[in-house]
Amino acid sequence: xxxxxxxxxxxxxxxxxxxxxxxxxxxxxxxxxxxxxxxxxxxxxxxxxxxxxxxxxxxxxxxxxxxxxxxxxxxxxxxxxxxxxxxxxxxxxxxxxxxxxxxxxxxxxxxxxxxxxxxxxxxxxxxxxxxxxxxxxxxxxxxxxxxxxxxxxxxxxxxxxxxxxxxxxxxxxxxxxxxxxxxxxxxxxxxxxxxxxxxxxxxxxxxxxxxxxxxxxxxxxxxxxxxxxxxxxxxxxxxxxxxxxxxxxxxxxxxxxxxxxxxxxxxxxxxxxxxxxxxxxxxxxxxxxxxxxxxxxxxxxxxxxxxxxxxxxxxxxxxxxxxxxxxxxxxxxxxxxxxxxxxxxxxxxxxxxxxxxxxxxxxxxxxxxxxxxxxxxxxxxxxxxxxxxxxxxxxxxxxxxxxxxxxxxxxxxxxxxxxxxxxxxxxxxxxxxxxxxxxxxxxxxxxxxxxxxxxxxxxxxxxxxxxxxxxxx
Numbered sequence: 001x002x003x004x005x006x007x008x009x010x011x012x013x014x015x016x017x018x019x020x021x022x023x024x025x026x027x028x029x030x031x032x033x034x035x036x037x038x039x040x041x042x043x044x045x046x047x048x049x050x051x052x053x054x055x056x057x058x059x060x061x062x063x064x065x066x067x068x069x070x071x072x073x074x075x076x077x078x079x080x081x082x083x084x085x086x087x088x089x090x091x092x093x094x095x096x097x098x099x100x101x102x103x104x105x106x107x108x109x110x111x112x113x114x115x116x117x118x119x120x121x122x123x124x125x126x127x128x129x130x131x132x133x134x135x136x137x138x139x140x141x142x143x144x145x146x147x148x149x150x151x152x153x154x155x156x157x158x159x160x161x162x163x164x165x166x167x168x169x170x171x172x173x174x175x176x177x178x179x180x181x182x183x184x185x186x187x188x189x190x191x192x193x194x195x196x197x198x199x200x201x202x203x204x205x206x207x208x209x210x211x212x213x214x215x216x217x218x219x220x221x222x223x224x225x226x227x228x229x230x231x232x233x234x235x236x237x238x239x240x241x242x243x244x245x246x247x248x249x250x251x252x253x254x255x256x257x258x259x260x261x262x263x264x265x266x267x268x269x270x271x272x273x274x275x276x277x278x279x280x281x282x283x284x285x286x287x288x289x290x291x292x293x294x295x296x297x298x299x300x301x302x303x304x305x306x307x308x309x310x311x312x313x314x315x316x317x318x319x320x321x322x323x324x325x326x327x328x329x330x331x332x333x334x335x336x337x338x339x340x341x342x343x344x345x346x347x348x349x350x351x352x353x354x355x356x357x358x359x360x361x362x363x364x365x366x367x368x369x370x371x372x373x374x375x376x377x378x379x380x381x382x383x384x385x386x387x388x389x390x391x392x393x394x395x396x397x398x399x400x401x402x403x404x405x406x407x408x409x410x411x412x413x414x415x416x417x418x419x420x421x422x423x424x425x426x427x428x429x430x431x432x433x434x435x436x437x438x439x440x441x442x443x444x445x446x447x448x449x450x451x452x453x454x455x456x457x458x459x460x461x462x463x464x465x466x467x468x469x470x471x472x473x
Contacts (some may be wrong), residue, residue: 021191022192022193023193025191048355059299063302067334074331075117077114099334108138111140116329116330121140125141139282149327156295158251161248163248167195171226172201172227176200178200187203187204188200206237209233209236212234222247223248226253231261233370235267237378239268247269249273252273261273279340282300283324283338293353293359294362295355300327301325303323303360304323305319307320320338322336343362345361371457372459379431391415396455404434406439424436
């Protein structure tokens with residue numbers, strides 16, 4: 001059904017696609033924002049300058065409420081603590097250190113078990129995500145909590161940098177807003193409901209990039225948000241076409257931002273590039289300030305760092321981020337393992353920006369490459385092709401030569417011929433004639449630094465199409 005709807009949408013003339021996208025955008029605007037948004041955002045900005053003791057009091061009270069609600073109202077956790085009590089364990093659930101670590105697989109298998117029993121999942125909003133490793137998750141949210149989250153995002157991802165949701169903006173992402181191969185069909189769509197120009201990352205070629213920049217200029221776009229890999233592709237083509245379009249700021253998300261990517265994007269759009277960190281589950285978030293520091297958002301989640309032995313590491317040491325969400329109290333996730341690595345400062349460190357928010361070390365999560373089509377398009381955001389509806393735990397997309405892609409995945413069993421055929425069709429739709437190989441493995445290896453490389457372009461430089469030799473420069 002989802003694929004049929006996408007195909008139908010892509011078949012529409014541009015004007016109707018824009019109307020459809022705008023209608024959806026008006027719905028999202030109603031869902032995400034209200035008359036309370038500005039006050040909630042202003043409150044968050046005021047909290048930015050709290051002292052450590054003020055934050056400790058606030059997070060302590062909020063965490064206590066979340067733990068009590070989870071232990072008494074959430075079936076998964078209530079059963080867990082009942083089991084411990086039946087075994088004679090009298091440990092207090094009021095202390096976070098007594099709670100077990102929670103992995104994605106447990107949430108994936110039974111998402112409804114994590115919804116508080118005073119909520120009706122049928123009346124809640126479902127966020128489905130494939131996650132950074134292709135692991136499908138269903139997350140349940142009330143409109144109240146959705147608006148609390150977007151107010152935080154408004155304050156710290158936009159207001160920090162002098163822009164707002166009322167400004168016209170562009171996003172470069174993996175949504176298939178246009179069909180591949182139809183030259184008369186723009187590779188973007190204007191969403192009036194969100195003041196947003198959505199640019200398809202999988203269409204980017206020199207010509208598409210040039211016309212996308214012109215569309216940004218036409219719509220008066222003030223800032224851009226997107227994957228660093230996709231923005232790098234856009235900047236690469238824009239620079240080759242000598243197109244100039246100054247922005248107020250470029251905001252990156254979802255992937256680690258390299259200094260090379262920052263330099264390229266900043267020089268092309270003549271503005272600062274500010275990185276963000278977050279999880280689809282909204283158990284932690286952080287944003288880069290104007291001084292270049294990455295600040296945690298304490299009102300989003302309580303963050304711990306664990307080592308390979310699943311024990312907390314000393315302050316200053318790197319490990320996996322384990323987070324307890326403080327926003328979504330209707331589907332609380334306690335000590336959730338994010339699979340991202342970072343560190344917390346060994347001591348309270350101040351930033352020249354004047355905010356009292358704790359600092360977060362460099363985040364090591366997904367490492368993303370750009371893949372190449374036979375006609376020379378550089379495709380970023382490949383994870384948009386791999387749907388979260390597939391029965392896959394983790395997936396890695398590898399390109400070792402033009403016209404051939406290898407999909408390495410972990411799952412309980414091999415993908416059926418039907419699933420393989422469906423996924424192959426998606427790849428061919430984007431890349432053209434391509435041989436797709438499927439490798440079922442027990443575990444996808446990590447890099448030496450523990451990062452997960454979800455997309456890897458391993459094509460030797462001499463095999464790249466013309467003007468693609470500097471792919472990784």
